[in-house]
Amino acid sequence: MNKKIYNLCLVTDRDILNGKSLEKAVEDSILGGATMIQLREKNICENEFIEIGKKIKKITDKYNIPLLINDKVNVALEIDANGVHLGQDDMNPVKAREILGENKIIGLSISTLEEFKKSKEYPVDYYGVGPIYPTTSKSDAQKPMGLEGLKELSKLTDKPLMAIGGITEENTLEILENGGDGIAVISNILKDENVKRNTKKLKTIFEKKELMEKVAGKIEKLRDRNPLIYHLTNMVTINDCANVTLGIGASPLMSFSEEELEDIIKISEALVLNIGTMDKEMVSMAVKMGKMGNKYKKPIVFDPVGAGATKARKELVEKLMENIKFSVVKGNLAEIKSILNFESESKGVDSLDFSLEDEILKVGKEFYEKYNTVLCITGKNDYIFSKENIIKIQNGHENMGKVTGTGCMTGSLIGSFLGGGETDFLSGILGVGIMGIAGEMGQEESKYLGTGTLRVKIIDKISKMNSKIFLENIKLESI
Numbered sequence: 001m002n003k004k005i006y007n008l009c010l011v012t013d014r015d016i017l018n019g020k021s022l023e024k025a026v027e028d029s030i031l032g033g034a035t036m037i038q039l040r041e042k043n044i045c046e047n048e049f050i051e052i053g054k055k056i057k058k059i060t061d062k063y064n065i066p067l068l069i070n071d072k073v074n075v076a077l078e079i080d081a082n083g084v085h086l087g088q089d090d091m092n093p094v095k096a097r098e099i100l101g102e103n104k105i106i107g108l109s110i111s112t113l114e115e116f117k118k119s120k121e122y123p124v125d126y127y128g129v130g131p132i133y134p135t136t137s138k139s140d141a142q143k144p145m146g147l148e149g150l151k152e153l154s155k156l157t158d159k160p161l162m163a164i165g166g167i168t169e170e171n172t173l174e175i176l177e178n179g180g181d182g183i184a185v186i187s188n189i190l191k192d193e194n195v196k197r198n199t200k201k202l203k204t205i206f207e208k209k210e211l212m213e214k215v216a217g218k219i220e221k222l223r224d225r226n227p228l229i230y231h232l233t234n235m236v237t238i239n240d241c242a243n244v245t246l247g248i249g250a251s252p253l254m255s256f257s258e259e260e261l262e263d264i265i266k267i268s269e270a271l272v273l274n275i276g277t278m279d280k281e282m283v284s285m286a287v288k289m290g291k292m293g294n295k296y297k298k299p300i301v302f303d304p305v306g307a308g309a310t311k312a313r314k315e316l317v318e319k320l321m322e323n324i325k326f327s328v329v330k331g332n333l334a335e336i337k338s339i340l341n342f343e344s345e346s347k348g349v350d351s352l353d354f355s356l357e358d359e360i361l362k363v364g365k366e367f368y369e370k371y372n373t374v375l376c377i378t379g380k381n382d383y384i385f386s387k388e389n390i391i392k393i394q395n396g397h398e399n400m401g402k403v404t405g406t407g408c409m410t411g412s413l414i415g416s417f418l419g420g421g422e423t424d425f426l427s428g429i430l431g432v433g434i435m436g437i438a439g440e441m442g443q444e445e446s447k448y449l450g451t452g453t454l455r456v457k458i459i460d461k462i463s464k465m466n467s468k469i470f471l472e473n474i475k476l477e478s479i
């Protein structure tokens with residue numbers, strides 16, 4: 001069974017629904033990312049419990065999410081729920097297993113180490129551990145056991161531990177870092193109208209942690225591998241691109257010579273194509289480079305600088321997008337909109353951030369659908385789109401816009417990670433994230449000096465970047 005089902009359980013409580021329908025609350029929570037629903041009904045008879053259970057089961061079945069019944073094994077049996085959650089004073093798990101069979105999920109509450117010791121041989125699938133923090137949702141809850149209690153328990157069992165009691169988006173990460181595999185939540189999800197958003201906020205913490213685990217060690221791995229990254233890039237920022245490629249641990253190779261193109265591509269691990277200072281030669285080289293890159297199966301990151309600004313540029317970008325399979329495309333919103341032939345609506349300077357984000361999301365999703373290529377849209381906030389995920393990164397500083405080439409350098413970073421063997425998506429996240437962090441840190445150190453120093457500081461910070469700095473500074477969420 002997939003352990004992820006124990007990540008995020010909504011435990012229901014009709015008393016705090018405040019007029020919301022239970023069915024809608026359950027559906028919204030699933031849409032927000034709940035991986036399990038526990039139907040908890042305290043003051044109703046078995047028949048009513050069964051009635052409600054059947055309705056909720058239709059919803060959980062629709063989304064293929066397990067439904068567990070609190071306390072009542074009979075109800076679970078009657079509605080063919082996926083399992084039960086039992087407390088220490090509820091039916092003995094051995095008997096529940098006999099009744100429900102091997103295929104149902106049985107969870108057991110643990111509030112103290114003594115309870116664990118007493119029940120560790122029971123045939124259960126997970127433990128509900130808590131209350132971890134004080135809670136107002138269970139009047140007869142035991143004394144909170146805190147993170148220490150959770151940590152202690154996690155050393156004693158391999159079974160999933162689902163923490164419960166007073167859990168919010170502020171304390172979820174520390175739960176996961178102290179032995180919790182998942183959380184079970186009532187009030188923080190059902191507290192207001194925004195059940196979907198409340199669940200999503202919790203879900204984001206799991207996604208972020210998962211991503212962080214994937215990212216850890218990747219910069220060091222790149223430095224170990226030191227891949228060769230061929231650039232066909234612009235004349236303005238070529239030197240900075242070479243320096244950040246070196247700084248992050250790859251080897252840059254810049255060439256404009258058609259004669260050596262094939263030989264270079266054969267020995268390169270990834271290619272960076274940036275049409276910033278396009279001219280006649282670049283037009284023919286870019287297409288040849290792309291086709292040859294595809295032929296030799298080398299990942300290519302494409303920076304469509306100024307796409308749409310002139311007719312010639314638009315034609316070149318169109319030709320490239322039609323004929324070449326890129327691993328990653330990185331550009332600003334206007335460039336990506338031009339690729340999709342979207343009208344560039346001018347929205348006024350302070351167009352609400354929210355509507356700008358809506359537009360970015362629409363453009364990004366459409367781009368991915370059309371080209372099936374990882375896309376990075378950079379701007380005040382940066383967005384990375386893949387098939388299933390959209391990541392928003394909020395690092396960087398506005399002064400980076402006053403240093404030419406931060407976008408081009410981001411392309412080089414993405415290319416470096418592609419060449420280091422990372423996935424297209426992770427390369428996008430790492431490249432964009434590292435540039436944002438370097439910009440932020442560089443700004444701090446150059447704020448009394450100016451943008452010339454900022455440029456140098458960005459390269460410095462990239463050359464000193466490591467997984468620890470990255471993980472400590474990245475401001476990332478999945479949306």
Ligand SMILES: Cc1ncc(COP(=O)(O)OP(=O)(O)O)c(N)n1
Nearest residue numbers: 085086087088109128129162164184
């Ligand atoms: C996941 C999870 N953990 C613990 C509990 C508490 O169960 P219990 O001790 O039986 O208390 P009641 O919920 O029945 O009041 C739980 N429900 N879910």
Ligand SMILES: Cc1ncsc1CCOP(=O)(O)O
Nearest residue numbers: 131135137165166185186187
């Ligand atoms: C059912 C239960 N068991 C231990 S604490 C608790 C209540 C959890 O509710 P909340 O998430 O609102 O603290």
Ligand SMILES: [Mg+2]
Nearest residue numbers: 071086087090
């Ligand atoms: Mg119980």
